[in-house]
Amino acid sequence: MELPMQDNLIDLIKTKRAVVGIVGLGYVGLPLVLRFTEVGFRVVGFDIDAPKVAMLNAGQSSIEHISNDKLARACADGFEATGDFARAAEVDVLILCVPTPLSKYREPDLSYVINTVENLVPHIRAGQLMSLESTTYPGTTSEELATRISARGFTVGADYFLVYSPEREDPANPDFTTRTIPKVCGGETPECLAVGVALYSEVIDRVVPVSSTHVAELTKLLENIHRAVNIGLVNEMKVVADKMGINIREVIDAAATKPFGFVPYYPGPGLGGHCIPIDPFYLTWKAREFGVSTRFIELAGEVNGAMPDYVVDKIKLALNDRFKPVRGSKILVLGIAYKPNVDDVRESPSVFIMERLRDLGAVIAYHDPHVARFPKMREHFFDLDSVELGAETLASYDCVLVATNHERIDFEAVRQHATLIVDTRGVYPLNADHIVNA
Numbered sequence: 001m002e003l004p005m006q007d008n009l010i011d012l013i014k015t016k017r018a019v020v021g022i023v024g025l026g027y028v029g030l031p032l033v034l035r036f037t038e039v040g041f042r043v044v045g046f047d048i049d050a051p052k053v054a055m056l057n058a059g060q061s062s063i064e065h066i067s068n069d070k071l072a073r074a075c076a077d078g079f080e081a082t083g084d085f086a087r088a089a090e091v092d093v094l095i096l097c098v099p100t101p102l103s104k105y106r107e108p109d110l111s112y113v114i115n116t117v118e119n120l121v122p123h124i125r126a127g128q129l130m131s132l133e134s135t136t137y138p139g140t141t142s143e144e145l146a147t148r149i150s151a152r153g154f155t156v157g158a159d160y161f162l163v164y165s166p167e168r169e170d171p172a173n174p175d176f177t178t179r180t181i182p183k184v185c186g187g188e189t190p191e192c193l194a195v196g197v198a199l200y201s202e203v204i205d206r207v208v209p210v211s212s213t214h215v216a217e218l219t220k221l222l223e224n225i226h227r228a229v230n231i232g233l234v235n236e237m238k239v240v241a242d243k244m245g246i247n248i249r250e251v252i253d254a255a256a257t258k259p260f261g262f263v264p265y266y267p268g269p270g271l272g273g274h275c276i277p278i279d280p281f282y283l284t285w286k287a288r289e290f291g292v293s294t295r296f297i298e299l300a301g302e303v304n305g306a307m308p309d310y311v312v313d314k315i316k317l318a319l320n321d322r323f324k325p326v327r328g329s330k331i332l333v334l335g336i337a338y339k340p341n342v343d344d345v346r347e348s349p350s351v352f353i354m355e356r357l358r359d360l361g362a363v364i365a366y367h368d369p370h371v372a373r374f375p376k377m378r379e380h381f382f383d384l385d386s387v388e389l390g391a392e393t394l395a396s397y398d399c400v401l402v403a404t405n406h407e408r409i410d411f412e413a414v415r416q417h418a419t420l421i422v423d424t425r426g427v428y429p430l431n432a433d434h435i436v437n438a
Contacts (some may be wrong), residue, residue: 001028005127005159006191010198012092016040018199021091021117023047025056025081026169027098027274027344028133030063031178034070035203037077044091045081056081064343064370065172088123093131093199097167100134101278108137108282110144117145121152126159131185131239133167135220135279137219137286140164141213146188157189163196164213166220172342182206186216224279225297230265231276235307238267247437249426257262269403269424269438270307270349274337277304277347306351314438315357315399316423322420327361332387332397334414335404336368343370350403358382365397369408391417402427 002417012018018397022029023046036043047053052062057080059072088094113134124130130149132141141164146156165185170176183204187193193209200207210216216278234252241248248249248267256264264287271277280301284294316326338348345351354364365387366374374382387393389410394417402411403426414421415428421435 002190006161006195009092009127009129009161009195013195013198013202016202018092018422019090021046021088021094022097023094024097024112024134025049025052025062026097026099027063027171028035029095030056030066030071031060031169032095032097032203033079034066034074035178037074037079039143039203040077041202042078042136043074043080044087045079046083046085046088047081048083050083052153053081053083063171083215085119086123088120089125093129094120094124095131095133097133099274100136100282101274102281107282107285110136110140113140114144117148121148123155124149124152124160126154129161129163129192129199129357131163131165131196131199133165135166135224135275135282136217137282138214138217139286140217141186145419156306157187157191161192162188162197162213163192164216165200166216168220168223170327171344173432179203180205182208183273184208184210184216184219186210188212188213218283221279221283224275225300227265228271228276228280228304229300231267231271233301234265235267236303239310242437247430249429266426268307268349269311269353271304272346272348272350274346277301308356310347311353311401311403311422311424311438312356312360314436315401316360318398318420318422318436319397322398324358325361328363329398330363330365330396331357331399331401332394332418333364333366333401333403334409335402335406336366336374337370337404337406340405341370341407345371345375345377348404350383351377353401353403354382355380367409368404369406389413394418 020041021044022032025045025047033043033045033211050195052081055062059075060069061068062072072432096116098116101109103109146162149156149160156162165183168181183200185196185200185207187196197207197209238248252264255262281295284297289296319326333354336345336348336350338344358364367389368386372386374384399420402423402425405427411427422438423435424438
């Protein structure tokens with residue numbers, strides 16, 4: 001007797017005979033490739049970037065914290081990358097890990113998701129599972145994916161299965177991995193959820209089922225909005241404390257000794273990465289459809305978005321105290337990745353600060369041990385390579401800006417040889433004659 005499609009797919013998954021397709025081989029997709037191949041699944045990766053596809057098939061990683069050795073093992077275990085979306089018919093599972101940026105009007109840009117689904121739909125077949133992992137607003141899975149799958153002639157929950165399971169990657173975090181970070185999963189139907197939970201249970205230690213894709217979508221937004229709002233609060237507190245001559249980091253550390261009711265967040269030069277600066281605006285946009293104003297979230301966005309200008313003002317004042325204008329001053333930016341110990345420059349506040357200083361006439365250079373050359377970006381351009389640090393090099397700059405506190409930067413050498421340091425990360429706890437905390 002032939003098994004129903006749901007049971008057949010679950011059986012394929014549990015016996016690891018299912019072929020897993022992962023669409024988008026970046027910071028989210030590539031760790032999933034490694035995890036699925038590690039436990040015995042054959043994986044086909046899809047990406048529209050032809051040079052990246054060739055690079056991955058040669059066993060060369062495109063991401064710093066994923067080693068070539070790990071990728072080579074994945075290839076040896078059957079992983080292959082392709083740009084041919086017709087091969088979607090070969091796989092039993094399709095996991096979508098594509099970008100969801102904002103438009104220039106700070107509205108959701110779902111073009112990557114929609115284009116990906118429209119490229120896949122002609123090739124999908126009955127009995128597959130599709131999982132969207134890209135961060136988005138509640139309703140996207142139902143409105144954009146389910147409708148297109150249904151238009152292809154499939155019945156979601158009967159002969160095709162659809163879930164939303166938001167990514168929770170934290171690149172270079174030594175304490176949490178793809179396997180150990182709990183995985184939220186919501187299905188379009190109970191049957192879809194059962195297949196999704198079966199899939200992720202094979203590779204994730206704990207799967208957290210929720211009642212719908214809408215709940216899962218809003219869960220991801222809440223996680224990142226929680227961080228954005230709290231970072232906005234502490235950034236605003238930093239500005240207030242600075243006016244009062246108080247070291248905000250000392251205040252935070254003291255408050256953190258309270259064993260309940262307080263979680264420490266630390267200020268910085270702004271928000272970066274592909275999640276926290278972007279995701280809150282997905283909810284504010286969708287909320288307007290329901291006549292709701294998300295003032296609290298938008299205010300946090302304004303505070304965090306203003307931090308690069310705050311840093312630039314601190315640099316201007318520091319140079320002014322030394323009788324130097326910004327125009328013509330040589331400024332070295334330490335760290336252009338959005339957070340320590342990664343090579344990810346997406347939405348990095350360092351880049352916005354560099355652009356503002358360049359517009360004011362400063363001569364900009366940067367040092368980042370994780371980013372050898374300023375990457376190609378859609379909205380930002382610098383023709384720069386990372387400079388090597390040395391005593392003479394550091395002394396030659398009018399100002400050194402600590403923008404990202406990478407562990408591989410010798411901050412003691414910076415302190416000894418730089419003539420002026422503006423510190424946005426609390427590397428140097430107290431002001432000295434040549435150090436300004438920003």
